[in-house]
Amino acid sequence: MPEEVEVTIVTVRDIFQDEAAKKSRFSLEYEKLSALIVLDKQDMARLAVKDGQKLLVKNDAGSVIIAVKTSADEAHPGLAFMNNSPWSNQLVADSVGECSIPGFKSIKAKLARMEETANVTPITELFSRMKG
């Protein structure tokens, strides 16, 4: 049985995603580059997932379904990366410390594999959650 894996997500910048955002935040290109988490090989194995499969990422702040990709970096089990976006912000707690800066780069979350047919959470759904 695949495990549920706990990770710390660090949000990062990506020139391709940034370009897509500037063109349209509502495009599939932006969704593809934003609704994505990059994991270490060990974490991929623990979850029994391959590139492109979908994960449910959740914590007390919220949850999203996003695609997964294997990291090309040196080993970093337990550490995951996401491009900064409305998808990563679903998982950022709005409680802040003394400096009033949210934990954009230290998001604790649990990951679980989704069935093959699952789709990533679309931006329209993120918007509905906000307005709902």
Add this chain to the structure above:
Amino acid sequence: MATCTGCSLLCEDIEAIVTDGGLSHVKNLCRKGHGHFQAVFTERTEPSIDGQKVDLEKAILAAAEILKNAKRPLLYGWSNSTLEAQAAGIRLAEKIGATIDDTSSFCQGLLMERIIAGTIPTCTLDDVRNFADTSIFWGSDPSNSHPRHLSRFSYYPRGDKRQKSYEEERTCIAVDVRKSATAQLCSNYYFRLAPGGDAEFMEAIISVLDGKIPKVADKKKMIELGTLLKKTEYGVIFPGLGMVYSMQDRMDLFERLMARLNEITTFRAIPMVGHYNMRGFNELLREKTGFINRVSFKGGAAAHGPENSVLSAAKSCDAALVIGSDPLSSLPFGTARALSKKPIIAIDPRRSLTTDAAKVVIPSALSGMEAGGTAVRMDGVKIRFEPIIESKRPTDEEILTRIMEAI
């Protein structure tokens, strides 16, 4: 020549032929800048109230009405507006007793405050190009965030005193939690940190500079770094959000590191500001109030504090004017949701989650392309630019002036 307002490098050497359908014969735009310029052709906003298209005047009057009736208005955004618009925004905040804040509030503000106050020494990017022999990218990745930083200023160019440039005279160092694109370039001097490990790393550098054995696993590599820093003639640290978010209330340690480095040689810092005129807003507001962000004019005098940060004010305000920013995309979900329930006036050239949620949308001209003005580059250099295409859309400054007149 055009100026790109796609990031805070404000590249002034852009050439392009602009037609109805798009751009051609483009020179000097990076991928990010190209996306920014292309944006003028897609998903433009129209004046609207409650999602219904109206004429511009009606939208402006509706915005004025909302602000006039608000008891706790928030004016937010500003980092993607010209200095002229920012000045008009600060006047508007004073006039209606509003809270005013910008993206630096949860971005580079902690560092920018010290840079503008002069407690951390800084320099211009032109100084970097001409003199720097060591560039440290700390929690920053210009290859992705500021694509022409390395080629125009910090690594590749042949500056006055650095004719042999990256081949012989420039060294780049990356300090990051991952081997970013920039870190791959600095592979001989890449230091991988654990998330939140920046303060410990700074203490280790200070120890090495003091001739002590650093308390880190790889002591040899750290001593090599200390030697390199001591031999540096003109060093510059480029802190990104990775460092700022990690340091937060320990930013005094970075001040201490900079002071220690400057006892030995010359070291400067330039924060890697994202939005094209965040620094401009910080300087302007500080000039006016003594504070770079998080200011309330409620009751007349300027008050500063975390309760005036967008993170708090998004929840406590009863109306918000958002200009050139998409907080519903960039704020934590809970804060964004709270803000989305308030009557929002969105002034923006382009559609976003915030314009979709806004009660009133006022379309504006895109700075650099359709609107001229002045902005402050990440290093404090003021840049004046002219529009390169004609537009019927009003500038941010014109919109704010008309709202003020209507109030």
